[in-house]
Amino acid sequence: MTTIDTKHQSAGQPVLEARGIAKAFGPVEVLTDIDLTILPGEVHAIIGENGAGKSTLMKLLSGHLKPTRGTVAMDGNAVEFHNPVDAEHRGIVLVHQEILLAPDLTVAQNIFMGRELRRGLMVNDREMNRQAAEAVRSLGAEIDPTVPVSRLSIARRQLVQIARALQVPHRIVIFDEPTASLTPIETEALLNVIRALRAKGVAVLYISHRLPEVAAIADRITVLRDGKLVTTRAASELQPVDMARLMVGRDMSKLYPEREDSAGHEAMLEVRNFSVPGYAKDASFVLRKGEILGFAGLIGAGRTELFEGIVGLRTHHGEVLLEGKPVRFKTVRDSMAAGLVYLSEDRKGKGLLLQQDLRTNLTLATLDRFTRGPLIERKRENAGLDQAITDFDIRARRRDLLAGQLSGGNQQKLLLAKMMLLEPNIVIIDEPTRGIDIGTKEQIYKFISELAKSGKSVVVISSEMQELIGVCHRILVMRSQRIVGEVTGDAMTEDEIVVYATGVKVNEAELYSAENA
Amino acid sequence: MSDTKTSTAAPGAARKLADLDMTALAPFLALAALFVLGTLVNPNFLSVDNLLNVLTRSSFIAIIAVGATFVISAGGLDLSVGSMAALVAGIMLLFLNSGAVDGNMAMLCAGVVVAIGVGALAGLLNGAIITIGRIEPFIVTLGTMAIFRSVTVWLADGGSIAMKSPEMRSLFRPVYTGSFLGLPIPVWIIIVVGLLAAFILYKTSFGRHVIAVGSNEDVARYSGIHVNRVRALTYVLQGVCVAIAVIVYIPRLGAATTTTGLLWELQAITAVVIGGTALRGGVGRVWGTICGAFMLEVVGNIMVLSNIVSEYLIGAVQGTIIIIAMLVQRTLQKKKQS
Numbered sequence: 062m063t064t065i066d067t068k069h070q071s072a073g074q075p076v077l078e079a080r081g082i083a084k085a086f087g088p089v090e091v092l093t094d095i096d097l098t099i100l101p102g103e104v105h106a107i108i109g110e111n112g113a114g115k116s117t118l119m120k121l122l123s124g125h126l127k128p129t130r131g132t133v134a135m136d137g138n139a140v141e142f143h144n145p146v147d148a149e150h151r152g153i154v155l156v157h158q159e160i161l162l163a164p165d166l167t168v169a170q171n172i173f174m175g176r177e178l179r180r181g182l183m184v185n186d187r188e189m190n191r192q193a194a195e196a197v198r199s200l201g202a203e204i205d206p207t208v209p210v211s212r213l214s215i216a217r218r219q220l221v222q223i224a225r226a227l228q229v230p231h232r233i234v235i236f237d238e239p240t241a242s243l244t245p246i247e248t249e250a251l252l253n254v255i256r257a258l259r260a261k262g263v264a265v266l267y268i269s270h271r272l273p274e275v276a277a278i279a280d281r282i283t284v285l286r287d288g289k290l291v292t293t294r295a296a297s298e299l300q301p302v303d304m305a306r307l308m309v310g311r312d313m314s315k316l317y318p319e320r321e322d323s324a325g326h327e328a329m330l331e332v333r334n335f336s337v338p339g340y341a342k343d344a345s346f347v348l349r350k351g352e353i354l355g356f357a358g359l360i361g362a363g364r365t366e367l368f369e370g371i372v373g374l375r376t377h378h379g380e381v382l383l384e385g386k387p388v389r390f391k392t393v394r395d396s397m398a399a400g401l402v403y404l405s406e407d408r409k410g411k412g413l414l415l416q417q418d419l420r421t422n423l424t425l426a427t428l429d430r431f432t433r434g435p436l437i438e439r440k441r442e443n444a445g446l447d448q449a450i451t452d453f454d455i456r457a458r459r460r461d462l463l464a465g466q467l468s469g470g471n472q473q474k475l476l477l478a479k480m481m482l483l484e485p486n487i488v489i490i491d492e493p494t495r496g497i498d499i500g501t502k503e504q505i506y507k508f509i510s511e512l513a514k515s516g517k518s519v520v521v522i523s524s525e526m527q528e529l530i531g532v533c534h535r536i537l538v539m540r541s542q543r544i545v546g547e548v549t550g551d552a553m554t555e556d557e558i559v560v561y562a563t564g565v566k567v568n569e570a571e572l573y574s575a576e577n578a
Numbered sequence: 579m580s581d582t583k584t585s586t587a588a589p590g591a592a593r594k595l596a597d598l599d600m601t602a603l604a605p606f607l608a609l610a611a612l613f614v615l616g617t618l619v620n621p622n623f624l625s626v627d628n629l630l631n632v633l634t635r636s637s638f639i640a641i642i643a644v645g646a647t648f649v650i651s652a653g654g655l656d657l658s659v660g661s662m663a664a665l666v667a668g669i670m671l672l673f674l675n676s677g678a679v680d681g682n683m684a685m686l687c688a689g690v691v692v693a694i695g696v697g698a699l700a701g702l703l704n705g706a707i708i709t710i711g712r713i714e715p716f717i718v719t720l721g722t723m724a725i726f727r728s729v730t731v732w733l734a735d736g737g738s739i740a741m742k743s744p745e746m747r748s749l750f751r752p753v754y755t756g757s758f759l760g761l762p763i764p765v766w767i768i769i770v771v772g773l774l775a776a777f778i779l780y781k782t783s784f785g786r787h788v789i790a791v792g793s794n795e796d797v798a799r800y801s802g803i804h805v806n807r808v809r810a811l812t813y814v815l816q817g818v819c820v821a822i823a824v825i826v827y828i829p830r831l832g833a834a835t836t837t838t839g840l841l842w843e844l845q846a847i848t849a850v851v852i853g854g855t856a857l858r859g860g861v862g863r864v865w866g867t868i869c870g871a872f873m874l875e876v877v878g879n880i881m882v883l884s885n886i887v888s889e890y891l892i893g894a895v896q897g898t899i900i901i902i903a904m905l906v907q908r909t910l911q912k913k914k915q916s
Contacts, residue, residue, distance in 0.1 A: 393799065394802040403800070405800055407796075411797055412797060413797060414797050417789065425790055429783060
């Protein structure tokens with residue numbers, strides 16, 4: 062299974078090595094026998110699907126987790142990291158994907174948190190501010206070091222986080238999906254930072270699933286799939302298509318169901334000049350019967366909040382028409398009653414009660430259908446669960462498992478089952494396949510397509526452009542709180558979406574919103 | 579989406595035993611251990627009379643703690659229950675003394691209604707401020723704790739409010755001292771309150787919503803549950819439970835004083851927590867709570883019956899128990915998750 066490339070030219074002692082490391086959580090092995098060598102002065106990209114084990118591998122290499130088997134070696138000697146600080150002392154720093162900063166502290170205070178510069182007993186703010194500004198400048202940005210982090214955009218927070226990580230003397234820097242919330246210009250700046258690190262002889266591990274970016278920056282590429290190492294190769298040998306094929310392990314084209322032209326003409330949902338204060342402005346769009354409408358955009362563009370506003374989960378103004386009739390959803394109950402359901406992107410935080418069992422979760426939104434008088438009828442609930450398990454192919458070892466014990470894919474199916482009990486006509490699914498294995502993805506795409514075929518209307522919000530292109534009839538793109546573009550038919554390409562999402566094609570976008578105003 | 583592989587076969591007996599939820603069982607095992615300890619200390623401990631006596635004395639805390647089980651499993655907290663008990667008792671006694679209704683029996687019944695009404699309103703006040711004002715329950719009930727206490731002291735003019743009519747007093751007394759079918763009336767009240775509470779918490783949609791709100795408020799809201807209504811109602815239920823406890827308490831002493839119900843909130847919360855209800859919400863155990871309240875009184879009883887530890891240290895022992903209970907819960911929880 063594991064083929065190791067031995068013909069890398071940039072010879073020299075590997076700075077970091079994984080020797081047959083494996084990691085199991087309980088009985089589940091998420092990473093199996095990984096052999097990996099990292100050379101000084103190389104950018105080594107680790108690519109793979111969600112759940113392939115990329116993040117686990119990085120956590121093993123940076124002391125956040127301990128391997129179940131195998132060893133990590135530095136400069137040829139086996140080392141054991143008891144915690145991330147251990148690894149940091151040896152020069153390994155991890156730049157986390159999530160923003161881990163204290164929002165109320167200033168940029169400089171965050172950058173120096175835990176290693177404040179002192180003068181006598183007091184912290185030396187002036188020096189820290191000076192060095193912080195310099196650190197940020199070396200990343201190609203100008204940020205006032207005395208501003209609280211909460212006032213910065215996500216992209217700038219990310220830069221602060223990177224600046225913070227690089228304060229530690231480093232030989233190996235691990236970037237975990239650093240560009241997920243960056244615009245192309247910011248991404249390019251970050252890639253330059255990485256090139257500069259490489260020039261200094263620092264080894265960079267770069268985790269991403271943005272393949273063009275990987276092709277642009279990586280010297281070598283390691284592909285993970287289902288916790289196993291598929292291959293490590295020189296970047297020059299791999300085109301993005303090859304990378305995708307290796308990541309998925311099969312032909313990508315079969316992932317999406319045949320596109321059916323199920324979209325009718327009647328407008329099911331019409332939204333006019335809809336605003337969610339602070340998140341979405343003047344959104345107008347129409348969703349037709351049987352249509353699958355995609356919403357693309359960068360993280361933070363306001364897609365989630367727009368739809369949370371539409372279903373009554375957030376304060377909003379603007380008009381909503383359901384089959385031509387104006388409606389007003391003051392609470393989410395109102396929209397549920399009207400046949401509109403929203404499945405949150407945050408499955409664990411807003412979708413399911415992780416500490417409760419499957420039955421409780423399934424019937425939570427529709428409990429009044431499982432009661433006689435004041436009494437919950439457990440028998441009917443159990444029958445409902447049986448039905449849901451069959452209909453949605455929920456795989457649970459036992460019926461009394463807690464929702465939190467299911468895999469991501471099965472959690473998503475349970476959430477789908479729960480919301481479909483409301484018998485909606487319009488289904489809004491936010492990030493339908495985030496953190497889900499490929500097999501389940503396929504099932505969910507098929508399910509979405511069948512929903513549309515049966516005359517329901519579906520909105521898919523996703524950051525995976527391929528997914529939107531694969532399942533949607535039409536895609537709207539949001540950028541900084543506004544709908545800025547629409548792509549349909551042959552124009553549905555990643556390039557076209559990115560252009561709108563990042564604001565490069567400004568003129569056309571503004572034309573579009575003027576047209577729709 | 580087709581073929582399913584989930585088995586619906588009943589699990590074997592051995593597995594069933596292994597699956598028994600230790601967190602649910604722990605308080606009862608602890609109670610059994612206390613029984614053994616009590617018997618070793620003093621053979622009279624295990625007599626039916628002694629145990630019923632102890633159970634009777636635990637009734638106020640048990641009933642209040644049942645209400646607290648709802649509040650806490652919904653992720654809330656109510657520190658005002660002790661002061662609230664004093665306030666309800668004061669108002670009920672003032673009402674009974676006012677002679678507003680003809681006939682002692684009718685008066686007593688009206689007094690019960692007044693008590694429950696006042697308790698429910700006081701609970702509603704807590705619930706409304708917490709949900710509408712979006713303030714931490716800890717702060718709100720800390721405030722109302724002071725308010726209720728202070729109003730009681732004011733009503734009592736700094737002293738106590740006693741029941742004036744001796745006839746009424748003798749009419750009311752059996753509620754605490756009487757018995758029915760061999761069980762003291764307060765024990766019957768515990769049983770009835772426990773059954774009702776268990777029914778509401780485990781069998782009705784309101785109960786399910788309480789657990790959902792306590793597990794994760796966001797998930798509850800995204801599922802269309804009226805989160806604020808559910809939370810406010812748990813405080814109303816708490817108020818009603820306080821009122822029922824007061825109704826059992828008044829005939830015992832016949833008066834409300836400035837120290838009535840002092841530190842009951844601590845005992846109630848202790849009973850709930852050692853009964854296995856999670857302080858972070860999402861798990862509620864009515865019978866565990868009652869067991870917890872009983873345990874607190876049993877500990878005191880054993881200390882009185884033995885001469886090993888001074889009974890002045892009851893508070894210290896109860897404090898130790900709550901900390902140990904939390905440690906045990908934590909350990910069991912970890913085991914369950916691994």
